[in-house]
Amino acid sequence: MSRAFRPWWLATILAGLLVSTAAGVVVWGGVWKSGSAATQAAAVSSVLPAARTQVHSLGRLEPASRVLELYPESGNDGVTVRELHVSEGQDVAAGQLLVTLDNIERRRARLSEAEARLRAAEVHLQQVQAGSKAGDLAAQRAAVELADRQSQLSRREAERAVQLHARKAISDEQLESQQWQLDRWLLEKQRAEGLLSSLSEVRETDVRAAQSDIDAAVAAVASAQAELAGSELKSPLAGRVLRIRSFPGERVDPQGLLELADVGSMQAVAEVYEGDVGLLSPGLPAKVVLDASGEELSGVVAEIGNAVARKVVLTNDPVSDTDARVVEVRIDLEAASAAKVARLSNARVEVFIQLSRISDADSRVQSTGPVLGQRN
Numbered sequence: 047m048s049r050a051f052r053p054w055w056l057a058t059i060l061a062g063l064l065v066s067t068a069a070g071v072v073v074w075g076g077v078w079k080s081g082s083a084a085t086q087a088a089a090v091s092s093v094l095p096a097a098r099t100q101v102h103s104l105g106r107l108e109p110a111s112r113v114l115e116l117y118p119e120s121g122n123d124g125v126t127v128r129e130l131h132v133s134e135g136q137d138v139a140a141g142q143l144l145v146t147l148d149n150i151e152r153r154r155a156r157l158s159e160a161e162a163r164l165r166a167a168e169v170h171l172q173q174v175q176a177g178s179k180a181g182d183l184a185a186q187r188a189a190v191e192l193a194d195r196q197s198q199l200s201r202r203e204a205e206r207a208v209q210l211h212a213r214k215a216i217s218d219e220q221l222e223s224q225q226w227q228l229d230r231w232l233l234e235k236q237r238a239e240g241l242l243s244s245l246s247e248v249r250e251t252d253v254r255a256a257q258s259d260i261d262a263a264v265a266a267v268a269s270a271q272a273e274l275a276g277s278e279l280k281s282p283l284a285g286r287v288l289r290i291r292s293f294p295g296e297r298v299d300p301q302g303l304l305e306l307a308d309v310g311s312m313q314a315v316a317e318v319y320e321g322d323v324g325l326l327s328p329g330l331p332a333k334v335v336l337d338a339s340g341e342e343l344s345g346v347v348a349e350i351g352n353a354v355a356r357k358v359v360l361t362n363d364p365v366s367d368t369d370a371r372v373v374e375v376r377i378d379l380e381a382a383s384a385a386k387v388a389r390l391s392n393a394r395v396e397v398f399i400q401l402s403r404i405s406d407a408d409s410r411v412q413s414t415g416p417v418l419g420q421r422n
Contacts, residue, residue, distance in 0.1 A: 098325070098401055099400065099401055100398050100400050100401055101318060101322045101325055101326065101398075101399045101401065102397070103316045103317050103318045103319070103372070103396075103397050103399075104316070104317055104394065104396060104397070105314050105315050105317055105334075105377075105394075105395050105396070105397045106315050106358075106392050106393065106395060107312060107313070107314055107315075107387050107390050107391055107392065107395060108307075108312070108313055108314075108315050108391060108392065109285075109307035109308055109309050109311065109312055109313070110311040110313045110376075111283065111285065111308035111311070112307065113288060113306075113307045113392075114282065114283075114285075114306045114307060115301060115302040115305055116282075116302055116303050116305070116306055117298070117303060118145075118147060118276065118277075118303065119275075119276035120276075121273070121276060122147060122149065122276060122277070122298070124297065125147045125149050125297070125298060126147070126294075126295060126296060126297050126298070127146075127147060127148070127292050127294050127296055127298070128146045128147055128148040128150065129145070129146040129294060130145055130290065130293065130294055131143050131144055131146070132144050132287050132290075132304075133290070134287055134288070134289060134290050135389070136286070136287050137285070137286050138281045138284065138285065138286070138306070139281065139284050140281055140282065140283050140284045141280050141281060142280060142281045143278055143279075144279045144280060144287075144303070145279040145292075146277065146278055146279075147277045147278070147279075149277050150274065150277035150278065153270065153273045153274040154274060156274075157267065157270035157271060159270075160263065160267040160270040161270075163263045163266065164260065164263035164264060164267050166263075167256070167259040167260040168260055170256050170259065171253070171256035171259075174252045174255075174256045175253060186238065186241055187242060189238040189241075189242075190235065190239050192238075193234040193235035193237075193238045193239075196231040196235075197228065197231035197235050199231075200224070200227045200228035200230075200232075201228055203224050203227070203228075204225050204227070204228045206224075207220060208221065279303055281306060282306075283306070283308055284308065285306050285307050285308040285309065285310075286307060286309045287304055287305070288304075288305040288306065288391055289304060289305040290304045291303060291304055292304070307391065309388040309389070311378075312379050312383075312384035312387055312388060313345075313348065313377055313378055313379060314332070314334045314343070314379060314395055314397055315374050315375070315377075316374070316375045316376075316377060316399070317357055317358065317374060317375075318373050318374075318399075319370060319371070319373075320354050320371045320373055323350065323375070325401055326347060326350055326375060326399060326401075327350075328346075328347050328348060328349065328350065329346055329347060330346065330399055331345075331346055331400045331402065332345050332346060332347060332377045332398065332399045333398040334377065334379065334395050334396070334397050334398075335395060335396045335397075335398070336390075336395055337393070337394040337395055338393065338394070341386070343379055343383035343386070343387065344379070344380045344383055345377040345378050345379040345380055345383065346378055347375060347376075347377055348376050348378040349375070349376040351373045351374040352373075354371045354373055355371070355372065355374075356370070356371065357370050357372050375397075377397065
């Protein structure tokens with residue numbers, strides 16, 4: 047017959063298990079507390095995500111002045127290019143003549159006509175201010191003198207006729223005829239003197255009218271000069287002709303006559319995802335890699351855009367997000383780097399913006415924070 051089961055054996059086994067467990071906990075805690083700071087930091091780093099050190103994006107090269115697409119002035123619809131004065135890749139000075147349009151000869155003729163009308167208006171004003179011609183004045187003075195002599199002669203004859211009529215030597219009709227002759231020459235003298243006064247007078251209203259004609263002619267000349275200037279395209283800045291879009295004999299291209307830019311200062315335009323823009327600030331260092339050659343360029347963040355748009359520079363990856371929303375970030379290239387890519391406007395690049403300031407701040411926060419396993 048087997049022995050009966052004794053409960054005190056079960057209690058002894060349970061007590062041994064509890065003692066072993068407690069001893070293991072105490073030993074593990076001691077090892078953790080006596081561990082080095084490096085071991086604890088390694089444990090923390092395995093739990094916390096690593097801080098970002100850079101922002102990567104695609105972009106393109108572009109002159110800092112931007113690429114200018116030059117068009118003819120308004121009023122040149124349907125015109126063609128008459129003459130090109132530059133070639134692609136040529137450096138030009140500000141104000142240099144670039145293109146001449148085919149309507150320039152018609153506008154030159156209009157300017158010549160307007161200038162001729164201005165000269166005529168100026169001559170007319172001089173005539174008004176000078177008064178009548180000397181010959182006209184002399185002739186009119188002679189007419190006044192003639193009328194005066196005739197009136198004096200008629201006056202003497204009329205006085206003699208009155209005396210003869212008193213002696214009944216002439217009839218009433220003869221007396222009236224002599225009186226009529228006197229009145230006629232007196233009126234003629236008055237008319238001649240009035241005309242002489244009119245010829246000698248320079249009226250202010252005539253001067254103002256002539257001056258108004260000059261003002262209108264001056265405005266017409268200015269308008270013709272502006273139209274003529276619109277037939278010539280001149281460079282608005284010192285730069286380089288990047289591309290010619292319209293050649294002699296062709297109508298003006300919808301995209302303009304040519305592209306111009308100041309390539310003395312180049313920038314990389316990075317298309318940064320809108321979620322990463324908050325990590326950036328002006329002055330951060332950047333590395334720019336030419337997609338074609340792999341050459342590396344250096345620069346710093348100069349400007350962060352204020353508008354979100356769709357990507358322009360696309361990757362060759364077929365599964366990439368082509369509709370991603372990005373912000374343009376402009377990076378000033380160092381002088382040595384800018385000189386290398388002066389002829390590579392619109393070249394595709396990869397941009398790596400170093401988040402040095404953000405990384406330093408994150409490291410300081412982590413170093414001052416509590417360490418896992420330690421009490422505050």
